Amino acid sequence: MTIDEKATFLQQRLVPLLEKLPTETKAAWGKMTAQQMIEHFADSIRIASGKIAHSDVLTPSEQLERVRQFLESEKPFRENTMNPLMPEVPAPVRNPTKGDAVKELKEELAFFFAVFKKNSLQVTRNPIFGDLNFEQNVQLLYKHALHHLRQFSLPVEEKA
Numbered sequence: 414m415t416i417d418e419k420a421t422f423l424q425q426r427l428v429p430l431l432e433k434l435p436t437e438t439k440a441a442w443g444k445m446t447a448q449q450m451i452e453h454f455a456d457s458i459r460i461a462s463g464k465i466a467h468s469d470v471l472t473p474s475e476q477l478e479r480v481r482q483f484l485e486s487e488k489p490f491r492e493n494t495m496n497p498l499m500p501e502v503p504a505p506v507r508n509p510t511k512g513d514a515v516k517e518l519k520e521e522l523a524f525f526f527a528v529f530k531k532n533s534l535q536v537t538r539n540p541i542f543g544d545l546n547f548e549q550n551v552q553l554l555y556k557h558a559l560h561h562l563r564q565f566s567l568p569v570e571e572k573a
Contacts, residue, residue, distance in 0.1 A: 414555075416548045416551050416552065419551050419552065419554075419555035420526070420551050420555075422555060422558070423522060423551065423554055423555060423558065424522065424526060427522070427558050427562075428515060428518065428519045428522070430562060430567050430568075430569075431451055431515050431518065431567075432512075432515055433567075434447050434511070434565055434567060435447070436448065436510075436511040438565050438566070440564050440565055441492070441563070441564055441565070441566055442492040442493050442564060443492075443493060443564055444502070444503050445503045445564075446503075446506070447511060447565055448506045448508065448510075448511040448514045449503045449504065449506055450561050450564065450565065451511065451514040451515055451517075451518055452504075452506060452507060452508065452514050452517070452518075453499070453503075453504075453561075454518060454557065454558065454561055455514070455517050455518040455521045457553075457554065457557055458518065458521040458522055458524075458525050458554065459521055460537065460539060460540070461525055461537055461539070461545070461550040461553065461554055462521070462524050462525040462528045462537065463528060463535070463537040464521075464524065466538070467538050467539070467540040468538070469540065470538065470539075470540060470541075470542075470543045471497055471498075471540050471541060472541055472542070472543070477542075477543055480541065480542055481542055481543065484542050484549065484552060484553055484556070485549075485552065489556065489559060489560060489563070490556060490557070490560040492564070494560070496541075497540075497541070498540060498541075525550070525554075529547040529550075533547060534546070535547065537550065539553065
């Protein structure tokens with residue numbers, strides 16, 4: 414799948430899938446509820462757009478090349494992948510409803526694409542993967558989205 418196809422997925426297919434996700438759906442793994450996952454994903458979009466800025470890269474420099482190779486690959490995130498930015502207990506929800514969380518995520522996606530449309534050379538710092546351009550951010554967001562769609566057993570039709 415090309416970066417353009419992944420961007421289209423994020424812009425057109427992700428939100429409708431999440432809108433159909435029943436609020437009470439239990440995750441196949443992990444501790445987050447559906448709404449917590451959606452809010453967590455909105456936060457990852459804020460990092461990609463630069464709205465949440467990180468000055469440090471937490472990955473040791475000698476491991477950065479390896480994690481970036483993983484990012485560029487089509488290998489999925491493993492179930493229960495540890496995120497050093499997340500607490501052991503998921504953060505409480507910040508939106509009154511799952512629908513409000515989806516609306517927030519949709520707005521963050523629109524902002525992300527607007528940022529890079531305005532400046533296609535923009536680079537944002539990801540605390541795990543380092544400095545990423547538009548294509549790398551789309552790759553990460555797509556991979557991250559698929560991870561959470563699988564977590565909540567949502568159908569994902571991937572092209573080979």
